[in-house]
Amino acid sequence: MTPLSDEQLEDVLQGRADQPEDLDSTSAAKLTEMKAIQARLQHAFASVQAPDRLRTTIEQQVTDATGPRNQDKPRTVFTQRFRRLWPAVAAAAMLLVGIPLLSVAFSGDSTAVAQTELAEIHESNLKPHDHNPSQERFPGGQPCEMAGWMSERVGKTVAVPTPGDGMELQASCMASFRNEKVASYLVLFDGNSISIVVLKEQPRDLGLIAARMFAGHRMNAGTSDKCNFLAVRFEGWTYVAVGEASHEVLAKPLVRLLTATTRPDRK
């Protein structure tokens, strides 16, 4: 009778070695147990599947990355005729396509400019007030008052995350974005200073295209050479977290904004 060590039994279980015909009864019993545990584990995990919202988000990311520029061009019977007519078609196309292309090019520029402006707002928020005396600023500490101060200035309710869970509100600051006055505030989370800028633009208009899920909330991420950006839509605004921290860290105050919200006191 042939006894096998545990590691040899592993090889038999993985199909890397044949089971000896004269395997001793102790090893045979052990192998049966190993097979039973393997089968039970496989069965236990068989029902675990990625949640639908996660699947949708990742599929959207893949579509965004592999989008129209990588799709196969449709092949039609007109291809041969088109070749003969192509100079005329090309001239018409230049007129038809040129204008939208220019606007796309400018939109690329404008999102880059938007991200530069956001990074500048963050940089300005980080400066001590005496280095930046012209900036309208409200000190941190009282979330309701901070929210009220910003809401008054932009004419619509602006919310802030309730401090706690390792997050502090440091100051509210008014800033200029695309020549308009916008609200922003500075939070400190786990040693990272993060600006939250409150905008009416959609994340896509800011070039924040990559969809990400954080704690079950869909957000839009982007990165420039200076900062990372993460945006979430909430109560008609886009709240953009700006900072040098990773997207995972930027998500923390945004998740807190969505789950522990402070709004101005209604008087």
Add this chain to the structure above:
Amino acid sequence: MADVKDFQKIAMPHLDSVFRAALAKTRNRTTAEDLTQTTFAKALQRFDTYREGSNCKAWLMRILHNTWIDQLRHRKVVGPEVPVEEELIEQDEPVEPTSWSDASDMLENFSDEQVIRALGELPEDQRMTLFLIDVEGLSQEEVAEITDVPVGTVKSRTSRARSALKERLHEHAIDLGFMGRE
């Protein structure tokens, strides 16, 4: 080298496997979702480094493993690395083996959740090795590459993990009244 437009066809079918692995690693659904998403974002970015014809599931699992290590380092919760030999000596304590008269019958008493929870109680290296081998059906060589250890270590970890899981389930079976105390 793979073309990014094949990502949907080659990598996406492994989404459930990656999520299961993330869940086994993190033991938390929300963290597992974030880890899965980051893994796919990185995989998409680096898809040109994927060798066509190789095991895409194993390639994704390696990205998942490295991403998780990076995240733990970022949170500064990774303990000091223990050399393999030292680890083997420390864990080589003799354990009185448990014997089951009918393993399959006994295991049927547990719910899927209880089995997954018992696996989650094992140390991470054992847990992931056993998961990748038994649940995801990866080869010992693939797991060695993913976890960055020699094939011999994968073998011994699998064996130790299986014994440890059996012991856990045995204890739970006694606690739950499926088995009497000896």
